Amino acid sequence: DIRLTQSPSFLSASVGDRVTITCRASQDVNSYLAWYQQKPGKAPKLLIYAASTLQSGVPSRFSGSESGTDFTLTISNLQPEDFATYYCQQVDSFPRGTFGQGTRLEI
Amino acid sequence: QVQLVQSGAEVKKPGASVKVSCKVSGFTLSELSIHWVRQAPGKGLEWMGGFDPQDDETIVAQKFQDRVTMTEDTSTDTAYMELKSLKYEDSAFYYCAAPETDTWYFDYWGQGTLLTVSS
Numbered sequence: 001d002i003r004l005t006q007s008p009s010f011l012s013a014s015v016g017d018r019v020t021i022t023c024r025a026s027q028d029v030n031s032y033l034a035w036y037q038q039k040p041g042k043a044p045k046l047l048i049y050a051a052s053t054l055q056s057g058v059p060s061r062f063s064g065s066e067s068g069t070d071f072t073l074t075i076s077n078l079q080p081e082d083f084a085t086y087y088c089q090q091v092d093s094f095p096r097g098t099f100g101q102g103t104r105l106e107i
Numbered sequence: 108q109v110q111l112v113q114s115g116a117e118v119k120k121p122g123a124s125v126k127v128s129c130k131v132s133g134f135t136l137s138e139l140s141i142h143w144v145r146q147a148p149g150k151g152l153e154w155m156g157g158f159d160p161q162d163d164e165t166i167v168a169q170k171f172q173d174r175v176t177m178t179e180d181t182s183t184d185t186a187y188m189e190l191k192s193l194k195y196e197d198s199a200f201y202y203c204a205a206p207e208t209d210t211w212y213f214d215y216w217g218q219g220t221l222l223t224v225s226s
Binding site: 034055 | 153166
């Protein structure tokens, strides 16, 4: 089974900062990777799909990239509403739908 | 505007079963592939299973294969997830989710249903 390992698990930053979250897949997922944002008490929200395509309505300060089996979510110019938990998800191979363990971004 | 509205919180005893519903509006259920994701309190997201339009079948994560049944009622545009033989560690929020297209990227999410397993 494919495993996704996110790093770091916890990240502390300030408004205006640029942060990077990494998701490493245990095998090739052919760019079939998404990033979600989840705020406390809310359902997750799709930010990026196909590794680097921004979901409609998501601010352009969010971006995704990939290098082999390493995927990166970058948030530029952090805003107060960006402090949340972020998850990656692979949809390439069974079990499709697998999530990473999450990265909590706090002020 | 697609909306997924789930049934309310449940409290069940160990060994019992629970059936969570997810009503679709804005689309018909037949136009969506419903998936189920759970999240234990303070923990991460765990995909449980869902409909794969490419294989035209419901796929369930191995961990849940002997305990989960996912069904749909197209007459009421409602999807159901039944979890049997409940354990304390099944206490979690259960979300239904769906992609907008024939992908597995979940554009739409229900509000979540809290299941508490307690004796």
